Amino acid sequence: MRTFDFRHAVSVDDAIRSVAETGGAYLAGGTNLVDLMKNGVLQPPALVDIRRLGLSEVASTEAGGVRIGAGVTNSALANHQLVRSQYPVLSQALLSGATTQLRNMATVGGNLLQRTRCPYFMQTEFDRCNKRVPNSGCAALDGFNREHALFGTSSHCVATNPSDMAVALTILDAVVHVQGPGGSRSVPITEFFTVPGDTPQRENCLQPAELITAVELPPSPYAAHSWYLKLRDRHSYAFALVSAAVGIEVSGGVIVSAAVALGGVAPMPWRVPAAEAILIGQPPEDTVLRAAAERALAGARPLNQNGFKIPLGRSAVHRALVRALDTVGPAAHQG
Template sequence: MDAITYERAADVAGAVRAVQQPGAVFIGGGTNLLDLMKGGVERPVRLIDITHIGGLDGVTTLPDGGIRIGALVRNSDAANHALVREQYPLLSQAFLSGASSQLRNMATVGGNLLQRTRCAYFYDTAFSQCNKRVLGSGCAALEGHNRMHAILGASPQCVAVNPSDMSVALAALDAVVRVNGPAGERSIPFAEFHRLPGDRPDVDTTLRPGELITAVDLPPPLFSAHSHYLKVRDRASYAFALVSVAAALQMDGERVQTARIALGGVAHKPWRASAAEQMLNGQPLTQAALTNAAAAALRDARPLADNRFKVQLAQRAIVRAVNQAAGRAGGVA
């Protein structure tokens, strides 16, 4: 059994100092980290408990009309907070689509942002080939069972996908991640927070060493009337997405003023469907336009042997999610 030291941080500055120690990591709800430790994937020697830091567990209104969600807010509390439910229903739906109620009661917003992939080859240390665990060892999923893996933005080094439902909604809503570290505070636009694998799949985010997530900021609500989170999975609960879609619209009658579409289950990070958004912006929301936009979103897909079905599934999911966001019946295309 590995020896582990536990330390409780009293404030952000103390946490940032403590995590500079060799082998130290932050722990919040622990719903992902403890699994990784039990499986031998992560082997920290010092846990810095941040759950008692004051000021990080609330939801507040910002001067511009947006909201700030503290990093220690539990997923269930965020999903059911009045400001989130009423002004950002897309995010509330995404929270409630993730994990189980028991896990949502423990998992934190900051921890959700840092979830590691659920790729079976990453989680099972019996497989020696995993560039995310051991850089340079290879990627067993490329020639292995890859039904759950990426069809967009992957590289020869890694085809794992980001597992977070919350992050897909935050990508569509143009959230900002606030962090504090040895160099002070900074804000990271959500599109820049998670990385594509490239030749460094072992690095999931653009966080710098020692930085602690303190909050997520959401801009003023523009999509509360027209949004929908759709998650397609193998069973109704406690399953990761085959494909998910966060769709948010500003509508003027039948015309789309602004479209935001993000995909989950298809890439190493939440995937903004920018080409589809551009095709819909300023146009009447016809089925033909929506079908063409969905096809454009998957134009660069590079499926693997076992997940070719994801290309058409993602296209149909986009059509359904956007239709439902617009208040239509929204059957599969």
């Protein structure tokens, strides 16, 4: 690890000014950033500690939703009563990630900004990684790509986004609040992440020195019927091969609202409106659920080693939909 300057920010404005001046990085939990610095993947000239800025509150909004400070830890959020009662799918997603020790450190803002775990990005011994070294090539295209993406890729990058939390936030229509040198703005979660195109080093819409300050959730119709299912090589401390976050609202014997998003298959949480359309207006019968699961993986573009993710993804969506319909509200949440 190279040497770097370090300072504690005393306010949000102070943190933004410090990062803008130094070209450094924000430090909260550090569970991903510090590892990348140790491995030489990232070498920021400065770290600005933002853990003392009061960004660790979870509170109800006047609209009936929840505002989550960017500094809230994953453990605190997963176990917060507002989340467990109104957004159980988010609690499930958080508890499926990493280990208890890491969840106790990792923050909401850091979770959204964590980098891909593609081995060609994570290990500097590999020369070809457009995300780490622009215009160097993508070794995964003809190398190890079993864990890589089915959707949203380009010839420059086929890496996946590793966040479980972000998949759940996607079906909840979360809004990310950011502040930077140019002021504050709010970004829908579906617009926060970017596909690689020919600039895979850019993974989200943040501008230089912008800081995530909070994530806001509107009231959700899915508290009673939602589920997060994560399929992985081992139960503990493994990233998703495929995951599915689903929410269903049933009224009068038919599905009146639905949300479906996939994880582990794209460079961002992959929401699937076409699968949602299959469900809406239909009775919650197994044939309908299977049709939606089939549609969720339509258009997938497998690489030479990850074609198994297509049937795995169909199974994940179908199983998540079944579990969501079987739940009877927050009391059925298993955390």
